[in-house]
Amino acid sequence: xxxxxQLIRLRPERLEEYKRCHAAVWPEVLATIRVCxxxxxxxxxxxxxxxxxxxxxxxxxxxxxxxxxxDPKTQEWxxxxxxxxxPLETRAPGEWWAEMEEVFHTE
Numbered sequence: 001x002x003x004x005x006q007l008i009r010l011r012p013e014r015l016e017e018y019k020r021c022h023a024a025v026w027p028e029v030l031a032t033i034r035v036c037x038x039x040x041x042x043x044x045x046x047x048x049x050x051x052x053x054x055x056x057x058x059x060x061x062x063x064x065x066x067x068x069x070x071d072p073k074t075q076e077w078x079x080x081x082x083x084x085x086x087p088l089e090t091r092a093p094g095e096w097w098a099e100m101e102e103v104f105h106t107e
Contacts, residue, residue: 006098
């Protein structure tokens with residue numbers, strides 16, 4: 001299992017819409033997240049920044065993320081979410097949400 005942290009800005013004028021959408025995430029999107037080996041997925045908001053954290057339990061992250069990206073319902077969901085988001089300039093090439101480095105963890 002590997003933990004991931006990701007960061008992106010939320011466009012302030014889209015805050016309520018984003019919250020409303022995430023209060024009722026489509027079941028097909030949730031199923032795809034699970035099939036793609038993501039567990040314990042949370043998104044937090046502070047000062048216009050969204051912080052996502054999740055655990056990846058598979059053995060080929062790139063393949064699972066490609067599978068997720070190819071899912072038609074997930075593509076539809078992302079087409080609604082992306083205009084609400086403002087990616088960080090410092091993200092790596094190919095990233096939408098900027099992947100963060102884990103520097104500490106304890107259980």
